[in-house]
Amino acid sequence: MELTYIPYKELERIRKLDCNTIERTQLFATLARINTLYMIMQAGSGHIGSSFSAMDIVSWLYMNEMDLADDPDAHGDVYFSSKGHDAPGYYSVLLGLGRLEFCQIHELRRLNGLPGHPDVITPGIQTNTGSLGTGISKAKGMALAHRLQDKKARIFVLTGDGELQEGQFWESLPSAVHQGLNEITVIIDHNKIQSDTLLSLVNDLGNLEAKLSAFGWHVTRCDGHDLQAFSACLEECKAITDRPQIIIADTIKGRGVSFMEDISTLDLDNLYQFHSGAPSAEDYIRANDELFASASEQLQKLGAGSLESEQRSLLPRPVVEDPQRLIGAYSRALVEQAEKRPELAVLDGDLMLDCGLIPFREKFPERFIECGIAEQDMVSIAGGLALRGVLPVVHSFACFLSTRPNEHFYINATEKTKIIYVGSLAGLLPSGPGHSHQSVRDIAILSAVPGLTLIEPCSEAEVAMAFDYSVNVSQNSIYLRLVSIPYDIPFQLPADYQLEYGKGVVLTEGDDAVMFSYGPVMLTQAVKAAELLKDEHGLGLRVINLPWLNHVDADWLRSSVEGFKYIFTLDNHFVKGGQGEMLGCKLAEMDSTSSYHLHRFGISEIPECGLNDEVLQAHELRGIDLSNSMNSIIKD
């Protein structure tokens, strides 16, 4: 399949067109949308809807408003997006302005390319975002630094509107007023749709202007696609000298493509389809045709000739043959247990679809509590429910669930109630979204919560067992760590396998070394490594699936390593604080009389962004990397 993008020279031509500023900017934004669509399609994932809703705003700021230094990293006015997931749109503006190497257009979500969420490693990116609600705080830090350094620069922060459900947004407002930080202008990309559906259905924002004004900010509002009106708001803000300003820009999610703009059918059953992920081939063609038609019409109106474009083939995507889908299995297990346990209630943080909660919500709407993007609130609500005899099952992505409400896990633990937490999108993969979304620190930060058992299942079958254990067997609270990507696994659990607290199960037999791991991604690498060690080096590796992340049965461990000189652990997590550290320390406590060699594999650097396989390779965690490393260690 061929994909189309607008080359740099064409964007440069448009930027220099001798015409009305607004028309020029609008045309540029249309072309940037074409390139954004290309980038997301080529990457296989990315956020179209909010890239498009913010495109006119970002284009205007960069083309007409900001005082930019030539060197993208040098001093000048500052812009960044707090929501961060509109990165593809943002990159396409920077690419069109020549502020990024244009060849990077082909490298969205690729290793050493343009990260899925903004990272300061990319020239011109001012701060790392992707975790919601942090932008204004960051801007305040920059403004205070500029003041200490006698520098002058305006700071523009774009936020989402779903993002306004995060407490930190509101936490960050007062001191900006208290300190009179008038150099900060916030623009809310108010497209009214959050990850799943309409904000008004999830957790309504109410009277936004009244709220923001009450916090003491100067507030103004416009149609975020009407550049005349937007520029007037910017002028108004520039004249305010005593306090920060907010522009509420009413926008349309998916702006520029009719079927992405259409929200007439949205409700809790019909979710918005273009928040994240690449479109289908058919949708890509329709969207691209619409954008091209629109650009051509604008060019024609300006008498500016026809539109030059280039084509590139869609990179082949890896084929997943018969994958294990852990979220699907979880979704079924949740409904099954809920049927038997009327006290079970589900809490969601605006990730109903991604966490597999739709079947539950359809079946038990009265027991489904949508909390919006408000993780601290959600985990405290769970605490309140549990104190009254409800069994709350709390959902978000692992990267957010384990961190934002970290203290709240502990508070709940001190009340000794039982709560089940389910963190999806766990581990290094998918690696396209980048480190804000790669949860590789959650074992470390939850292991020491008293009375909390951490489990990561490796297959659909083990998901069902783990959730059954969580609901019906465990007295402890549970953190269930779920890999979200469908994954081909080259192993099977034994037919008679049962979960036993602190004990694992052998997946491959071998006499030369033993490796402990968990979850579909790393057990797959371990089993592949076992095959390679056998075939290429004549070494036998016993691979053990140990789904218990913060507890191991000492007797079982002793018998599992007995006779082995080489012991390996493999974490889908930082080596520091992972399962391997727990196992290593337990080995040290075991009074072993025989000597052994322990080596821990896992992540030791900030996770890379890229295709799943290239990132596994970059961290030397593919089967072949592990096989080579283990062979070297054994043969040394």
Place this chain on the structure above:
Amino acid sequence: MELTYIPYKELERIRKLDCNTIERTQLFATLARINTLYMIMQAGSGHIGSSFSAMDIVSWLYMNEMDLADDPDAHGDVYFSSKGHDAPGYYSVLLGLGRLEFCQIHELRRLNGLPGHPDVITPGIQTNTGSLGTGISKAKGMALAHRLQDKKARIFVLTGDGELQEGQFWESLPSAVHQGLNEITVIIDHNKIQSDTLLSLVNDLGNLEAKLSAFGWHVTRCDGHDLQAFSACLEECKAITDRPQIIIADTIKGRGVSFMEDISTLDLDNLYQFHSGAPSAEDYIRANDELFASASEQLQKLGAGSLESEQRSLLPRPVVEDPQRLIGAYSRALVEQAEKRPELAVLDGDLMLDCGLIPFREKFPERFIECGIAEQDMVSIAGGLALRGVLPVVHSFACFLSTRPNEHFYINATEKTKIIYVGSLAGLLPSGPGHSHQSVRDIAILSAVPGLTLIEPCSEAEVAMAFDYSVNVSQNSIYLRLVSIPYDIPFQLPADYQLEYGKGVVLTEGDDAVMFSYGPVMLTQAVKAAELLKDEHGLGLRVINLPWLNHVDADWLRSSVEGFKYIFTLDNHFVKGGQGEMLGCKLAEMDSTSSYHLHRFGISEIPECGLNDEVLQAHELRGIDLSNSMNSIIKD
């Protein structure tokens, strides 16, 4: 010294007085203030100011408003304080109503007594608070549970006003409206003073009524000491059937004692003196006399006889001879480094006094950034500052700093800037405030932040070295973990001691076993244990101070344990995820050919509240406990 309290029979008599409800409640509240003062004086610490500002409100709710079940744990209307530190006042109301065993009046902040902050272990306490901003979320959880269970109960939540700086307060507001939770009534104890000084100086709340109304809550306001007005507000709230309500109760911190009410001299240099901690003997007597005079006058007015009271001696407080004061040493080190490093700026989360920041603020006011009770905002501001070349030094209590902004540490880490974080009040002691304030999980949850080095110094001298290292030597970001209580230490660092990354220093020599620990509290226990082992059991213990919490030099460790069969670690932290786990795993990786026995000491249960020595004993961490345990292990 004799302390005075009002016995139960007298409180019961007042509750049954045949007089006007308001006068009866006011009198009860005055007596409850006397008992609160007694409890705090006897405990040696506790929060007077906000106990007194909320006393009329709490008394009214319990005596006249709430539908209470006889069994304090049974179903009925719910009240709890979200701020939690007003617990002594709250307890004194429950004691006066016979809802707590009256003998508990002598047991504030004692083992198995009344915890420093509310805990559900105490009859009638509905939820654990002490970490700010969580109350409304908890109330929502309870309300949703009641609805699922077809129960009817009103839920009253008291919040502080400084607490409104926490994002979670605002995060929790919208869904209560979205879900129409009219059974929730929030009362803001609006005394205008937070931990250190006036809110208006720290981070002004602005137009509070406008803010809360804009969030869609029903808002009403009254003088929180005018019970007629307060009761009218409650009536108004009761009539609202479609949404939750907030009463802004204007109160006076320290209400009832003239010199505790006096805020005429408060500013950033003159802080409020009665937020936490016991008063001086002189202040106690003055305050008690005033409250007695007031009670007697009220009684006389009602023709209700004279006031019966009882006395009890002030328990002797442990004498600290010549303690190490780490916060003081830090305070000096901070100013010293700041003089040399103009790019160093200080951020504070409303704990200027407790974190030792006043000398810095006085000397470098332009480099002092007061963030208020807003830890996520503060750590993100630090991130913004660091991106612009400032060296931010960020302060709060370890329990809050390591948890609330946990994700924000990681975001900053991914930007690879350098930031120094200083968490005071670290570890098990002081144990009076209870588990919300005992930071015993911070090593586990920060160890895996990439590029972050964790250090805990054990003495004033080591504090200066550690901060010098943090500012001038380390390329990494630093988390400096500080014990706040003055502590007598029975050891000295060698005169030529220098900090070396990942290496420690021997404090006592011995041939039979080696113990690794850190910080003044646990090294003291270790050295005492060494003395006892020698004197009573003839065993020699090498005690090593290893201030590096998440890194150890492998060669140094190898040589430190060489020849030892018994290796012990001692954490001022949960055993899980502490320094001992890091050391244990490193030992396992060392290919030791000799066998050894490893045992880790530390905290394994939720920390107890109580006097420091009784809590050390409860966790079996005193020198004598350790000595006995080690002797058993060695002799086994």
